[in-house]
Amino acid sequence: SAVISQKPSRDICQRGTSLTIQCQVDSQVTMMFWYRQQPGQSLTLIATANQGSEATYESGFVIDKFPISRPNLTFSTLTVSNMSPEDSSIYLCSVDSGQGADTQYFGPGTRLTVL
Amino acid sequence: GQQLNQSPQSMFIQEGEDVSMNCTSSSIFNTWLWYKQDPGEGPVLLIALYKAGELTSNGRLTAQFGITRKDSFLNISASIPSDVGIYFCAGLSTSGTYKYIFGTGTRLKVLA
Numbered sequence: 001s002a003v004i005s006q007k008p009s010r011d012i013c014q015r016g017t018s019l020t021i022q023c024q025v026d027s028q029v030t031m032m033f034w035y036r037q038q039p040g041q042s043l044t045l046i047a048t049a050n051q052g053s054e055a056t057y058e059s060g061f062v063i064d065k066f067p068i069s070r071p072n073l074t075f076s077t078l079t080v081s082n083m084s085p086e087d088s089s090i091y092l093c094s095v096d097s098g099q100g101a102d103t104q105y106f107g108p109g110t111r112l113t114v115l
Numbered sequence: 116g117q118q119l120n121q122s123p124q125s126m127f128i129q130e131g132e133d134v135s136m137n138c139t140s141s142s143i144f145n146t147w148l149w150y151k152q153d154p155g156e157g158p159v160l161l162i163a164l165y166k167a168g169e170l171t172s173n174g175r176l177t178a179q180f181g182i183t184r185k186d187s188f189l190n191i192s193a194s195i196p197s198d199v200g201i202y203f204c205a206g207l208s209t210s211g212t213y214k215y216i217f218g219t220g221t222r223l224k225v226l227a
Contacts, residue, residue: 042219106159
């Protein structure tokens, strides 16, 4: 399985600011995903990060609010823009297994608190 | 859209007991995954299921891919305190785009 790291692991931010979260994988992967997990809730897919093209966003999520970069096959960033307290969540990066089987592995998450 | 409901929502059990939980949907899925999430951590993959009727074990965990492709089950035998956590099922969407839909979660608490 892939080893995934995220930075920062947690942050406390002020309303109106932006935070960029980094996701690094120890091997090349085809697909990377960004999820949001609100307190006490399940995981909701924000977008699929596509290498070399624009990310594919799920309903309810827009590029202006959650810009995503995917410069290569091992790295992606998610920015949470113009934050409000409602953005306080855990943000998780995941990757596909890349071994012909449909599985996903997750990073440790970034716990964001917006004051 | 496709949704997954897990039951029970939460459960308290005694150490040593067996645990059963399930995941159901009104839509069919092609792949089922089961994850465990500890506080402050990302979900960890426990078991992956790829074929209707498939039964797969991982230590004390056993999961089954329902014959109708609309449900999946996870059993934990002889529970221990470290089994505490939230268990999520996830189904691979058949709506055309490659993405997983996550269940609502089952919170397990083990009483020593």
